[in-house]
Amino acid sequence: MSVQAIASPVRPAEAQPHAELPRNEGMPLDLGWLSATRVNLSAAERRVATLPGRRSVKRDAQAAWLLKAVTCIDLTTLSGDDTEGRVRRLCAKAKNPVRQDLLDAMGMGDRHITTGAICVYHRFVAAAVDALEGSGIPVAAVSTGFPAGLAPHDVKLREIEASVADGAAEIDIVITREHVLTGNWQALYDEMRDFRRACGPAHVKAILATGDLKTLRNVAKASLVCMMAGADFIKTSTGKEGINATPLVTLAMLRQIRAYHDATGFMVGYKPAGGISAAKDILNYQFLMKEELGRRWLEPDLFRIGASSLLADIERQLEHHVTGRYSAFNRHAAG
Numbered sequence: 400m401s402v403q404a405i406a407s408p409v410r411p412a413e414a415q416p417h418a419e420l421p422r423n424e425g426m427p428l429d430l431g432w433l434s435a436t437r438v439n440l441s442a443a444e445r446r447v448a449t450l451p452g453r454r455s456v457k458r459d460a461q462a463a464w465l466l467k468a469v470t471c472i473d474l475t476t477l478s479g480d481d482t483e484g485r486v487r488r489l490c491a492k493a494k495n496p497v498r499q500d501l502l503d504a505m506g507m508g509d510r511h512i513t514t515g516a517i518c519v520y521h522r523f524v525a526a527a528v529d530a531l532e533g534s535g536i537p538v539a540a541v542s543t544g545f546p547a548g549l550a551p552h553d554v555k556l557r558e559i560e561a562s563v564a565d566g567a568a569e570i571d572i573v574i575t576r577e578h579v580l581t582g583n584w585q586a587l588y589d590e591m592r593d594f595r596r597a598c599g600p601a602h603v604k605a606i607l608a609t610g611d612l613k614t615l616r617n618v619a620k621a622s623l624v625c626m627m628a629g630a631d632f633i634k635t636s637t638g639k640e641g642i643n644a645t646p647l648v649t650l651a652m653l654r655q656i657r658a659y660h661d662a663t664g665f666m667v668g669y670k671p672a673g674g675i676s677a678a679k680d681i682l683n684y685q686f687l688m689k690e691e692l693g694r695r696w697l698e699p700d701l702f703r704i705g706a707s708s709l710l711a712d713i714e715r716q717l718e719h720h721v722t723g724r725y726s727a728f729n730r731h732a733a734g
């Protein structure tokens with residue numbers, strides 16, 4: 400079977416793969432639901448431990464999954480030494496994330512594969528919007544005092560508004576971890592509600608910074624509160640915590656997305672981010688998404704991968720798939 404046959408869900412970027420989903424409108428804060436929320440740690444660990452052994456895909460199937468992953472990457476640069484030049488180079492890579500000769504060899508040369516988005520600091524939103532004009536690739540901005548999220552609340556709201564005014568279609572906000580660590584769910588709900596309102600038409604991804612939240616139960620509750628307050632996506636990490644995205648934390652968050660969908664009918668997206676740099680690792684996240692939430696959640700409107708260096712390894716794996724040889728990492732500088 401060819402990559403093309405397997406990867407047929409990888410559609411041209413300009414086409415709408417599915418009817419636009421209704422946005423998560425949120426719901427009143429339900430403290431009873433929260434206090435009943437539990438995570439069975441040992442069962443979750445067992446579930447995650449069996450994942451790589453049970454689902455290994457090879458050759459054409461693996462190439463198809465990896466191409467699908469490319470379409471879900473929020474290609475990211477979030478460094479103190481970022482420059483407009485670096486952001487523009489990243490945008491060029493987002494438009495052509497995989498070499499044309501490799502795509503042609505896989506029968507995917509006409510699919511106009513792009514990354515899901517570009518993710519940058521507010522300062523670079525306007526330049527990224529300009530560089531991506533006509534491509535259909537959205538710009539995501541990390542606002543709200545990223546990565547600590549400890550700026551004054553009104554300053555965070557102004558930052559969101561400024562990013563939207565500059566053309567950001569998606570805003571990745573960071574929550575105040577203290578609200579979770581002190582169990583102040585009302586404060587977290589109110590904060591998230593305000594962020595959602597400030598985003599207006601821009602979609603909002605709530606970064607939980609799971610590595611700071613101490614327990615999986617806290618992660619599960621914070622996920623629920625952010626969804627109740629209207630988050631379009633929940634996202635694991637800023638990439639700056641000591642522990643970033645993991646399959647275990649993913650499982651805890653996906654189970655809450657499922658529970659929220661069962662209760663409200665709203666489909667909320669998921670974004671693992673931080674420390675995901677190996678192609679083989681992203682396959683596990685994709686399998687978890689498919690098994691826990693279903694095929695629909697593999698599309699870029701419900702699944703994003705926050706990563707600054709994953710694309711380089713995916714391209715290397717695809718080159719190996721096509722040519723039988725691995726190239727050096729320095730041949731894949733961007734992404």
Ligand SMILES: O=C[C@H](O)COP(=O)(O)O
Nearest residue numbers: 637638673674705706707
């Ligand atoms: O949101 C995305 C992350 O900041 C990217 O983290 P990374 O540089 O570890 O891939």
